[in-house]
Amino acid sequence: MSELETIVLTSSLTIFGGIVVLVVGELLQKFAIGPVHELRKVIGEIAHALTFYANLINNPGSDKTEKMDEASEALRQLAGQLRAHIQAIYLHKLWELLRTMPKQTAALEAAQMLIGLSNSIHNGHLDQNYKWSQEIKTLLRIKF
16 A cells, blocks of 8 residues: 555544544434423523512512413413423433433423412412422522
8 A cells, every 4th residue: 555545544534533433423412312401491480580589489469460460371381391391302211320310200290380370370279389399400400
C-alpha cells in the first residue's frame, strides 16, 4: 500500500468515525438525555407553582375567583406535562437506577395529586391540600 493510499484510508476512517460519533451523540441527546432534561424542567415548574400558589392551595376558596382559576389551570397543566414527559422517556429504569429522575410510578402518582389540588383550589380541605402538596414534593424529590 502506497503512502498516498494510507493517507486517504486514514483520513476516510477518521471522517467516518467522526460521523458515527456525531450520529450516536445526537441520538443519545434526542432520545435519552433531552427527555430527562425536559422532565427536570417540568419538576422545577411544579416546585415553582407549589410555592407561588401555596396561599391558595393552603386556603382553598379564600381568594378572587380569577386567581383561583389561574392556579387550578396551572396545576392541571403541570400534571399533564408531567405525565407526557414521563411517557416520553426511554430506558426509564436505567434513569431511575442512576437517580436522575423520580420513579415512574411516583411521578404518575404526583400528577394525580396535582389534579386533586387543581380540583380543590376553590373548595377543598386545608389538611388534604397541604398533605398532597407535601407528598408531591416528596415523590418528585423537590427539596423543601
